[in-house]
Amino acid sequence: GENVEQHPSTLSVQEGDSAVIKCTYSDSASNYFPWYKQELGKRPQLIIDIRSNVGEKKDQRIAVTLNKTAKHFSLHITETQPEDSAVYFCAARREYGNKLVFGAGTILRVKS
Amino acid sequence: DVKVTQSSRYLVKRTGEKVFLECVQDMDHENMFWYRQDPGLGLRLIYFSYDVKMKEKGDIPEGYSVSREKKERFSLILESASTNQTSMYLCASSSRRYRGLVRQYFGPGTRLTVT
Numbered sequence: 001g002e003n004v005e006q007h008p009s010t011l012s013v014q015e016g017d018s019a020v021i022k023c024t025y026s027d028s029a030s031n032y033f034p035w036y037k038q039e040l041g042k043r044p045q046l047i048i049d050i051r052s053n054v055g056e057k058k059d060q061r062i063a064v065t066l067n068k069t070a071k072h073f074s075l076h077i078t079e080t081q082p083e084d085s086a087v088y089f090c091a092a093r094r095e096y097g098n099k100l101v102f103g104a105g106t107i108l109r110v111k112s
Numbered sequence: 113d114v115k116v117t118q119s120s121r122y123l124v125k126r127t128g129e130k131v132f133l134e135c136v137q138d139m140d141h142e143n144m145f146w147y148r149q150d151p152g153l154g155l156r157l158i159y160f161s162y163d164v165k166m167k168e169k170g171d172i173p174e175g176y177s178v179s180r181e182k183k184e185r186f187s188l189i190l191e192s193a194s195t196n197q198t199s200m201y202l203c204a205s206s207s208r209r210y211r212g213l214v215r216q217y218f219g220p221g222t223r224l225t226v227t
Contacts, residue, residue, distance in 0.1 A: 001171075032214060034214075034216075036218075043116075043202070043220050043221060046216070089154060089155060098206070102147075102156070103154055104154040105152075
């Protein structure tokens with residue numbers, strides 16, 4: 001089955017700096033890769049996703065890149081702000097499947 | 113806006129008790145999921161259901177069962193709670209109507225403590 005590894009497990013950055021979180025997946029049939037953000041005490045919320053026919057997607061300060069050959073995808077947050085502090089989860093889904101396989105999560109701390 | 117609600121935010125049970133966790137969604141979603149969230153392990157799928165009365169095991173189904181008698185409601189059952197089932201339990205739902213539209217909407221979570 002699919003296995004998703006996520007690094008780093010914790011990340012501290014200074015406000016205004018960029019943050020990058022990387023995930024690798026094992027199943028070459030996976031074709032959908034969402035990122036969820038979970039603030040302290042709150043539910044996970046989708047922040048951005050990418051499909052395997054696209055190499056990069058941006059939404060304001062957030063971007064996701066996908067390298068299908070290497071089977072890895074990354075979340076990039078630019079100009080980080082204190083409200084970006086949260087746990088971020090990557091996930092992968094097989095084509096036409098219902099299930100997502102999640103990474104272990106990255107705790108991002110933005111220091112002001 | 114999608115609403116996914118869970119019956120309790122916090123629950124304390126004793127070892128050996130039967131525990132019911134309920135999840136309700138109001139968006140007519142076909143798919144519903146139960147995850148447990150533990151530090152350093154991310155979200156692990158326990159069971160999911162793609163239709164009423166249909167269920168499939170996830171990655172860690174041992175010690176759990178589920179019930180889906182109505183489309184909007186998905187219950188997670190711990191037949192005999194054990195201390196290693198102390199965890200945060202998250203319910204989620206998603207639609208199967210649109211090809212590729214697989215965004216999962218999560219409930220607020222139930223923090224279960226088994227003593």
